[in-house]
Amino acid sequence: MQYRLLDLGIDTERQRVTRGEDVLPVSGLSFRLLAFLLTQGDRVVGFDELIDQVWAPAVVGEETVTQRIKLLRQAMGDEGRQPRYIRSVRGRGYQLAAMPRIEGEPLPAAPRRRWPWWLAVGVAGMFAAASAAYVWTHRAERTPAPDPRSPLLVRASYYAAIGQRDNNERAIELYTDALNEAPLDRDAMLGLSRAMSARACLYNGDRDDVERGLELSNRLLAIDPVRAAAWSAKGYAQDCAGRIDEAMAAYARAVQLDPADDATRASLAYLHQEKGLLSQALHENLSMRGDGSKVRFREVQIGRELELLGFTANAQMRLERSFRLYPDNVFSNLAWPRSLFLQGRFAQAASELAVAQGRNTPHVELDLLSGELALQRGDRVTAEAAFHHAASLRPLASLPTTLVGIYGPAGVDPAWTAERIDEFNHQSAGGTPWPSQYLELAILELSRNSKPAAVAAINRAIDAGYRDQAYLQVSPLFIKLAGDPGFAHALDRIAADVAHQRAEVLNASWRPPDLPPPSR
Known part of the structure; x- marks a missing residue:
């Protein structure tokens, strides 16, 4: 459809904005924003509606909308203080400063002749009535119902x-x-x-x-x-x-x-994933009743489940895309660098982690990954600083405190280690720890060179549902177990269960279409 907004011509099919013979630099998100405003006539469009219609499924704030309006105005040569095209309405949103009109099909060439004045007025009246009916009908359709809440x-x-x-x-x-x-x-x-x-x-x-x-x-x-x-x-x-x-x-x-609450279904799926029920979790995340793209962390979860099931290329595509699309999502910021780390691509993981840490979404897991990457390249000083920062972010979290105690400059205190182990065993006796929490116990046992006890803790994690074989093999926190027969057996336990669940996914009717075909 082609619109006319004052002296601007807007071709929505070609995504092109012109003023006379000049093509204006309006493209991408700026054009989408302008195109949506055109469909609203001169109605004031609120921030929430703009975000939902232009940015979704990405989640952004009012500041993002304001900045994009500023860029659009600059591209059109508009002034915020004396707007010609887009007007801001304080506390409410934005509206076009003039009513846009739809350009009709060009009339065939014909001899020029003067119409009787009464016919011209009649035709103009019909078009004015039709335009008014169209605008007000669509305005009523698009105006959201009043919100009953305060x-x-x-x-x-x-x-x-x-x-x-x-x-x-x-x-x-x-x-x-x-x-x-x-x-x-x-x-x-x-x-x-x-x-x-x-x-x-x-x-x-x-x-x-x-x-x-x-x-x-x-x-x-x-x-x-x-x-x-x-x-x-x-x-x-x-x-x-x-x-x-x-x-x-x-x-x-x-x-x-x-049953239609997809967000809660995704949360339940995440816990099934943590308990090692990977096939079930993936099925739940793929079986949303509504628009699954509106569930904020679903794409990261699907990527993680595919990663644990060994579909590395499919997982990588999803996690990298989420990392690029959702810079304000802390889990997207963590999942992609961690995926690179698990693949042994340490330099790229460090580079992407630096990008994530610059996005102002601080999280303890980002610092822990930073510390492990530093240990992997032999930099204990940087690792200690990262673990300290993680502990300062979340003082009540146990693992950062444990890592500070193990990798600090004073060295490991045997009495402190024994106390931490006793404390962990006491707390786990009173409830059900997350499967990954047993890895902290394994790290503590390794700090006093007790490999059998460390392997026993890892087996407890596997019993509880831990299924990340790649992490156990790649992380420098478990390097002392390399070559240990008991550790190798524990890894084999994970591999056997994951292979079984992978076959379930490949042979399921709901399998993602981008996965490789099942082997015959």
Whole structure:
């Protein structure tokens, strides 16, 4: 379709903007933004709608929209203070400064003659009426229904959905204000529960944040015990607290109550992945009831499951694409450098990790990977600094503290090591640790040169569902076990189970079409 906006001609099929004979440098995301605004007439379009229609499935903030509007204006020669084409509406969004019109088919050449004035007015009136009907009909179709929630909750939900630390803090403030105004507001309880858990899980918060999230979800369930979203919030809090079995039970209950809740289904799939149920997790992530692309971490999870199942090329394609598309997603930033590390591509992993660390999504796992890469190249000083930074980000996390104690300049203190091992065994006796947590026990045993005990800890991890054979082979934290028969047997255990699950995937009716055909 071709539009006319004042003196600009816009060809949406060719993605071309012209002013007279000049072609303006409007392309890519800027053209998509302009094209969407053209479909809205001169209606004010809010930030949320622009993000949903132009940027989705990427999750961005208002600042990104503002910056793109600035670039679009520059390309069109527009001025923000005296706009000709795009006007900002304070606190609401943007609108075109003039009503665009659709250019019709050119009329065939004919002798020029003057129409009677009454016919000209009649034809103009018909076109004006048709245009008005078209614009107002489509405006009504595209205008979202009023949101019944309070403005505080609307803005809190917006900030919480962006997936960035500062915006999550804004959401917490707004949800708290909403809950202070209405202490029994269920949406406020739900939103604050998830935001508090996210602070701990994604943005290096502490145990108090998790417990606050759990307390709010339990309070909501006491009022509304069949609300699926409340069970999902409880599962998220238990997930962030490291209580994997409790989290799985809550997520499963949420999915049972609301089978269309794809986000919770993906969370449950992630825990199945961590428990070693790779085929099941992949199937769940591929079996979304709605638009799976809107589930923020789904693509990373699918890539990780394919990686663990040995479909390295397919996993690499997904993880690298996610790394490029979602620079604000901490898990995308971690998954791609870690995948390169697992393939033994250490220099490239370090390069991509540097990119990830420059994106302002700090996370303890990024620093741990940085430390392991430093150890791999023999740089203990840099490794110690990375482990120290990880420990400072999340002081209550156990593994960073253990690595600081082992790789610090003072050397390993046998009494400290024995105390850490006793503490781990005591805590694991009172609950079900995540499978990967047993690897910390193996690292502690290796620090006092007890290979049999380290292998026993790795076997406990495998029993609990740990399935990352590549990491055990590549990480410098386990280099002392190279050539150990017991360690080789443990790796064989993982390989046998993964081969079985890989065959399940290849022979399943739901197998991804880009996987290689099953061997006959």
